[in-house]
Amino acid sequence: MAAPATGPASPRPTPGGVLRVTLGAEPTTLDPHRSSTLFDFHVKDALFDGLLEDDFTQGPKGQLAESWESPDASTYIFRLRQGLRFHDGQPLTAESIKFTVERSLAQGTGQPRVLVEQIAATEVLDPRTVRFRLKAPNAAFLLDAADIKVVPPNFDERNPVGSGPFQFVEWVRLRHVRVRKFPGYYSSGQPYLDELVFLPTPDENQKLVLLESGQVEFTDTVPLPRVQAVRQAGRVRVHGIPPGVSPSSYYLLTRADRPPLDNLKVRQAISFAIDRKALLEVTFGEGTLKSNAIPPRHWAFNPQSVSFNERDLARARRLMSESGVGGVTLQLKHLTSRAEFFPIAQVIQANLAEIGIRVELLPQQIGIWINQVLVQRDFQLGLTGVIPPYDPDSILGNLFSIRRVNGRAIGWRHELFEKQLDQGRSVVRQADRKRVYDHAQLIVQYDAPGIILNERPILYGALPSVRGFVPDVRQHMHFHGVWLSR
């Protein structure tokens, strides 16, 4: 699973060179505590480190932390590596961790803020040891700790200093973000690249043209209609995650606290009416057929919960007539950052027309979409791509819980579901946790507050000279181990 796709038994990495990478959209901010889009995350992962690495498919791995322990599910102690430094040379100590938590709490927004809200106290035990006391037990806190990106006390967004493998050079709006090798990085020899340049390139076909003509070395997506042809042509390597593993999904948010979508039967009808097999064709068979946020190959997946994988139009129509809602028009706001959002939205529109729901489509750029849908909650249906952290608490919590960003936008309140999430965090053994999440999936799949529309494929394009890239189930792009063969 998620095996390094780097070809034959790795020769020794050669240092040096510049890697140019496309981004589907301009980042909205380089402040790691305010990031909201995937593109913010892509740049942030190069500049900042967390206590742990954020790919947990092989279990937790230390990044700034060299070891950690958890006497109980609400206390976590991290021991930092020796001699850590920020890009500007100041030492990174337990005090920096404490400052980071305080700053995200005071100035953070969205997901980065939600992560630290659970922390009751951050205690510096010695310059290299920090202890978190949580407000409530959270067995999945290690994953959250990976996402808390550490910044120095004099952090300034215009010159974002972190401790990640690359340090900031410049951000020319709509042109590029340039970062260069941080020579003081803790992992010896890494990063191998001298420089990394992110180029916002909204058009997917253009990304491929840039790659094939050698104007970039790496693309953050591959246009789905062309994946087969690109694989066969062999001039460009397609890296990806095997299907069924990643919590990546296309996600249809429903405004569940306002008519008509506050009506359970309308939401169920919508989910039954959508033809997910047709949607899998829209993505040219890439990805996985699924209607559950927990991926089918995940340890927490519950096959007993309601599945909408098979379209059931008769049932959808019956639910609609039982709901008493008729002749309704819904507005669907969808992203434009990937080409497939347009045909997906059109399939939804055609599918829902068959159960008497008229859908108006409104394509929006990601920054506008986030503001209108997630922040102002000005929407009825919202189509996006999501990729929560790997733990079931994060997957279910991030997508549906009223206490998290997407759930807040949806406005679905279900006490039992929230209690299940709390319980899942308080128990530690995986078998015990599985029982809890099995139950949570039963609830959320029945209530359909947000609708999962298959796995959103994670694919990257790279020139054959790009080596050492390891795709991660969360679609974070890590370049510290990447090098260029000559």
Next chain:
Amino acid sequence: MLRRDRGALAGALLFAAVVLAALFAGALTPYDPLAIRMQDRLQPPSARHLLGTDELGRDLLSRILHGGRASLSVGVVAVGIAATAGTAMGLVAGYYGGALAAVIMRTVDGLLAFPALILAMALTATLGPSLTNAAVAIGIVTIPAFARLAQASALAIKEREFTDAARACGAGDLYVLVRVLLPNHVSPLMVQTSVSFANAILTEAALSFLGLGIQPPTPSWGAMLDTGRRYLDQTAWYSMAAGGAILIAVLGLNLLGDGLRDALDPRLRGARAARLAEEPSG
């Protein structure tokens, strides 16, 4: 008169074909332009689908024919708005002159100062993207062409003897405007109408291409051109079909407009006759 000008005849025939195809779109093709069939998607032209299928397996020929309805109705509404409002404004300005003309014509100049497409984009972005709003926006940006033309006509016609004669017989302003100026303005109006109609179709296609015009699932040539672009290396037919439809409609209208101008403008008619005479006949 059209028989004398083969270009105009061809234009008229092309445009008539577009109109008929759009009117009888439902009867000409067995497919529902909205019916999604994923298993048939992005097919090349075949006996079953004469122009192939789009990214959702919808028959492209049906979508092109039905798209014609949208384009033509935008053209009719837009040109209707522009011709009515523009001609009225221009005739009034030309006839009365003075402060009234200054106000009207400066307003028109103001409209003219913006590039038409940019203004139409701004209008649809404000009003919200839809077929009606696109038509209204295009109508508004087309007003200046009609207003300027009508004003020029009015200035010339009001000095003619027959206008004086009408007034001497006791005709009021309204009578002169509607029964004297307007009928004498019909020839340039017809030419302008056909040219503006072609421009309206082009502008609508541009707006839809940018996502500001006709909204899915309603088929639209401009939107199809845009979507087809994403699949260019798999089915070039997709964009070519949409582009071809726009080409045929616009070419037809422009040829027709050219022919009408030649036929209706007395000065050009003389020039054309002279030109024809210089060519060896036989």
